[in-house]
Amino acid sequence: MKPDFEVGIVGAGFAGLVAALSLKKAGKESFVIFERAGEIGGTWRDNIYPGCACDVAVHLYSFGAVPNARWSNLYAGQPEILSYLKDVSVRCELQKHIRLNSDIVAAKFLEEESYWLTTDRMGRETSVSVLLLGLGPLNRPFLPSLKGLNEFGGHYFHTSQWDRNFDPTGKRVAVIGTGASAIQVVPNIAPVVKYLTVIQRTPAWVTHRFDKKIGKTCKDVYQRFPVAQRFKREFIYWINELFGLAFIGNKTLNKVMAWTALRKLRNEVKDATTRKKLTPAYTIGCKRILKSDDYYPTFNRDNVSLVAEGIDRFTQLGILTNDGKEHLLDAVIFATGFVAADLDLYINVVGLQGRNLVDEWKTTGAQAYLGTTVAGYPHLAVLLGPNTGLGHNSILHMIESQMNYIIQYIDCIEKSGAEAYIDLKESVQHVYNERIQAQLKKTVWASGCKSWYMNSNGKNTTLYPGLTVTFRKETRKFDPRVYQKVRRPALVL
Numbered sequence: 122m123k124p125d126f127e128v129g130i131v132g133a134g135f136a137g138l139v140a141a142l143s144l145k146k147a148g149k150e151s152f153v154i155f156e157r158a159g160e161i162g163g164t165w166r167d168n169i170y171p172g173c174a175c176d177v178a179v180h181l182y183s184f185g186a187v188p189n190a191r192w193s194n195l196y197a198g199q200p201e202i203l204s205y206l207k208d209v210s211v212r213c214e215l216q217k218h219i220r221l222n223s224d225i226v227a228a229k230f231l232e233e234e235s236y237w238l239t240t241d242r243m244g245r246e247t248s249v250s251v252l253l254l255g256l257g258p259l260n261r262p263f264l265p266s267l268k269g270l271n272e273f274g275g276h277y278f279h280t281s282q283w284d285r286n287f288d289p290t291g292k293r294v295a296v297i298g299t300g301a302s303a304i305q306v307v308p309n310i311a312p313v314v315k316y317l318t319v320i321q322r323t324p325a326w327v328t329h330r331f332d333k334k335i336g337k338t339c340k341d342v343y344q345r346f347p348v349a350q351r352f353k354r355e356f357i358y359w360i361n362e363l364f365g366l367a368f369i370g371n372k373t374l375n376k377v378m379a380w381t382a383l384r385k386l387r388n389e390v391k392d393a394t395t396r397k398k399l400t401p402a403y404t405i406g407c408k409r410i411l412k413s414d415d416y417y418p419t420f421n422r423d424n425v426s427l428v429a430e431g432i433d434r435f436t437q438l439g440i441l442t443n444d445g446k447e448h449l450l451d452a453v454i455f456a457t458g459f460v461a462a463d464l465d466l467y468i469n470v471v472g473l474q475g476r477n478l479v480d481e482w483k484t485t486g487a488q489a490y491l492g493t494t495v496a497g498y499p500h501l502a503v504l505l506g507p508n509t510g511l512g513h514n515s516i517l518h519m520i521e522s523q524m525n526y527i528i529q530y531i532d533c534i535e536k537s538g539a540e541a542y543i544d545l546k547e548s549v550q551h552v553y554n555e556r557i558q559a560q561l562k563k564t565v566w567a568s569g570c571k572s573w574y575m576n577s578n579g580k581n582t583t584l585y586p587g588l589t590v591t592f593r594k595e596t597r598k599f600d601p602r603v604y605q606k607v608r609r610p611a612l613v614l
């Protein structure tokens with residue numbers, strides 16, 4: 122029996138939309154995008170906290186084939202990115218492919234049929250020849266289990282589940298965490314709150330952002346001469362690649378980055394004690410480097426304090442820190458990040474002989490070949506799968522590289538005919554992952570800090586240990602020899 126669609130994509134965030142655009146470009150129109158929410162946008166739909174913006178410049182953090190000449194700033198805010206995604210889905214006629222409120226809970230490869238059967242939360246089944254998982258790595262909020270939280274009489278929530286009804290004006294607020302989300306929330310609520318307590322466990326490395334408005338003339342030039350924006354995109358891309366060297370072994374560049382960041386800290390924070398608390402004691406880049414020009418100056422305000430003593434427990438009135446001080450609070454914002462490295466997919470993915478991807482990855486740590494295909498799970502590809510993350514450049518470049526590969530993979534599946542399926546060789550996956558892990562040991566991420574890049578067993582399952590040009594090269598040409606062709610068993614009727 123023929124499946125309902127040639128390709129099924131789970132998730133209509135950036136990854137799913139890049140996949141859809143690539144399929145269209147390759148002339149493949151038989152695809153469906155399952156989206157569990159009532160709206161597209163993924164992380165850019167979910168994260169609505171004040172100041173939410175991207176730290177990759179817009180000319181690069183957008184689809185190469187669908188430029189936008191009207192971006193307002195060099196770094197776009199969440200509302201603008203979300204509206205760009207919606208606009209692209211209309212302009213590129215993706216809407217007819219998108220099934221909203223379709224929360225896929227299970228996907229099973231049917232060997233006899235040689236296709237995937239997906240089931241959504243309502244029990245609706247859809248069969249697809251190839252399944253692409255575009256679930257996004259940063260959508261499972263991490264809320265630490267802190268003593269006494271249930272006794273706390275104030276309001277609390279996670280940055281990615283921002284309470285739209287919460288007005289911080291005139292309130293005593295604490296932000297727990299000092300990662301990428303926190304450094305955007307903090308300067309944006311500080312001017313309106315009564316008092317802001319920033320609770321830091323580990324100081325982050327913060328570098329310049331240099332955001333600026335894109336003027337009308339510039340926009341008009343981009344509109345009339347798209348090549349100018351294309352040039353800007355390339356320029357930003359190569360600068361980012363250059364800085365990427367600091368993460369993968371170039372010690373001089375790494376030291377220059379650290380020196381620049383410390384100088385920025387010295388220039389922007391007046392109080393010496395606060396400066397000391399904000400000074401990181403690990404190699405720059407080990408945790409994600411944060412770009413901000415308004416985070417440090419926030420600590421010069423009279424209504425903001427940095428608390429680095431560690432949380433003992435919540436009380437009914439606030440938070441008691443390890444120095445015995447009780448911070449009286451009306452609200453607490455958990456900017457405590459996400460569970461990412463365990464890649465605990467919320468879909469039950471069942472491959473050959475009943476193998477379960479979630480269970481396997483729990484045991485071995487998430488792994489795939491080129492971060493994309495997985496042995497034992499034929500005709501499946503994971504967008505932004507294991508070890509495809511970056512600390513230095515646009516993640517969209519990685520997804521586009523994956524799609525170059527996946528399009529060829531789909532062609533190969535089609536050529537192998539209805540009587541067979543193709544499955545990645547286990548040995549190929551094993552060798553690839555050994556190499557990736559060995560390379561990671563030489564990078565800044567193995568220099569000793571604790572970050573969300575590592576899974577609960579201390580294995581880095583999230584980051585690619587090279588430059589994006591290298592990944593593009595690795596994914597440019599699909600090699601059918603790393604797959605085995607398996608005749609599908611006869612269908613028992």
Ligand code: N01
Nearest residue numbers: 174175176265298299300301302303322323409456457458
């Ligand atoms: O999360 P994080 P995030 N007690 O994991 C602290 C992307 N992103 O949401 O460092 C006290 O970075 C934790 O402390 P420590 C981007 O890829 C991008 O901010 O573990 N503190 C840390 O300070 C980013 O990397 C953008 O010691 C606790 C913080 O919480 C990723 O999302 C914007 C704690 C978590 O920081 C995640 O960023 C936003 C505890 N028990 C996000 N537990 C842009 O593009 C945790 N922490 C700009």
